[in-house]
Amino acid sequence: MADSDQNSAQFSAAVDEYLTRAYNGDRRRKLLESGGWEPGFAADLADLGWYALAVPESHGGLGAPLSELGPVFMQFGRHLVVGPLLEDTLLPAMLQRPDDWNSAPAVAASVETGVPLALVDPGVTTDWADDLGSVTLSEQQLTGTVNAVRFARQASLLVVVAEADTGSAVCLVDPTDPGVRIEDLDSADPTTEFARVVLSGVRADGVSPVGPADNELVARIRSWARLLIACELSGVAQRSLEHTVEYLTQREQFDRPIGSFQAIKHIAADMHARSAGLNNLCLASLATADRASVAELDMLAATAKAHAAEAAVRVCEDAIQLHGGMGFTTESEVSWYYKHALALRGWYGDETELRQRIGAALLTSDSTADSDNSARDVVPNEPERQK
């Protein structure tokens, strides 16, 4: 465990170091202004091995547990990194688990070269399910439309989550298949490209066996997406706070730094408490996520994402307020962070949607809500100590 913590810290420190050096100032601004996609940058990250972190060693990856992606996503959030990071780090790791799935060549290629995977999942929201669309699998044919898919235009492989008679299925689809239509869409998130994916009777060769095991895979993909987005939002909040504190000590009005005014200080203190609380929630969730059952993972990821959706957006809004007029311009960093936070807020559920999900689990699930206190002991189990 200690080794793993140490590796994780080293990896995220290396990510931070690289991004600080190679992804700042003009380069980042150019990428943010041009829609969030540059093949060269994606290839650079592939060269660095970032997509291989959680891929099993048997598939050429580094074999880290998925939870080690968490601190890396905090760095992605802090540096406002563009691109299909979620899809490219998470999907290869989940699809290549030896017992789960036969790996597809396109997945391995994506890890090595940075050509993206796209996750065509109508389940990114329940409250807007009708607006987002649906995909069904029937007689090995995929049919349906998903109205917002990240980086579908750039993808070398579509990972499609479809509803079948007996549950959910995960299908691999070649985007050049004649039955696939991809329509470009405008994006309001400076880090992300969106497209509409229309599937008309696509024959799904890579369809996995349909059944409980696949329902479980779908549930785990969605939970990990929630948890990693929560981590990214935590990084977004943290950096927005750092920018703000720096500004408050420099900007002067009435012959004093504005950070000396109590009205300003109290907002900054609330930002800090929110940011710290979110960071600690993410770390605590990651600490148990690898060993969690599907139901436990669902609950802890929904909880982290529900809080992240609310807390990070609040921190970003306070950051803009404390930057005054500057905060409202594209000159200021904090406005970019805010737009990204707003886009992530609803991806895999905003706080309103997820609180319903959590409340339903507590109020109607078969397992009693308070059966297991040990997960919530103030004092963790520890080896006996000498005095």
Add this chain to the structure above:
Amino acid sequence: MTTQVESLDSFRTRARAWLAEAEPPRVPLDLDGRFEVLRQWQKSLFEAGWIGIAWSKEAGGQGLSHMHQLVFVEELVRARAPQPIGLIGLDVVGPSIDLYGSDWQRTELLPRLLSGDDIWCQGFSEPSAGSDLASLRTRAVVDGDDFVVSGQKVWTSWAHMAQWCALLVRTDTSVRKQAGISYLLVDMSSPGITTSPIEQMTGDREFCEVFFDEVRVPRQNLLGSLNEGWSIAMHTLGTERAGATLRRRVECEVALDDAVAQLRQHGANGPEADRRARAAIGRAHVALRVLDAQTRQTTARLIADAGPTPVDSVDKLLLNEIEQVVFSEIAGLLGPLRAVPGSRPHGLQSERWTHEHLYSRAASIYGGTSQIQRNIIAERLLGLPRG
């Protein structure tokens, strides 16, 4: 010589088993009855070895760690058992006497404090010294072998029932306000002391005003050195704060579990009502997971014996907000029937949740207001300039 300290797990098991047998008392609503029942409860706990867990054996305690103490508090709350009546003595005054007291004070006062024979109250706040505690004005003048004390204290819990009072008094008016304060141990049966209970909005009356009219206090009742009172009070208040945060966290968890159990037992109420319940319980659950994650850091600091830090203010600020979220969400489910104490809307006990909700409003006031915590966070953690 090294002694094997009982492991936390084994300690927890032992505590749980004892509490399951012990039949915690039902606490009557009237003040006198409540006081007596809770004092008797402290006596039972003391006789079974559950009082002064983290105190040294020399002082009459169990010689275990702060973590053992917290585990016991956790189990006490989960068993729906009340806290012992003498918490102020056990958590704040006693440790100060143990640390700063004379041999006479320790041998004379601590045993009865532990057993519950003596109940202590804390005479710190005054009508004009709340958040600005150091500006307190109750005076003590040396006269022969005595101090002569005159002034007024307020928010003194159980003063009308207590045998002893830990009293902060001004003993020097010529120096910086913090440097002229002394800490006296005052026998509440001394002539010249009158107490008057204050009714709170919850209907409880354990708070008092206390008036001192030329009360004679022997010099041997001075704790520590003359004019050292401020640092003694700050040290023990700071140490107690982390423990109090952890205790309150468990109380909130148990409260939410109880609310969920009441709602589940009652069953469905129709789609709109159920939607409200899910949203409320979901939000309260998320809030408590944040507090849980935050207090894991607190626990780590306690284990490391790190002493008071400005990070305690982040814990306290989050606790205040989260406690208020939890109880306002639960009480919000009472709807218009919160005004009818005997009612059971959606299965919820109206009078309990109304009482808890009102009490939660005090969270951001006692133990340092949320505004004071924000000042500390802004200046000491974020480094913003003093105003």
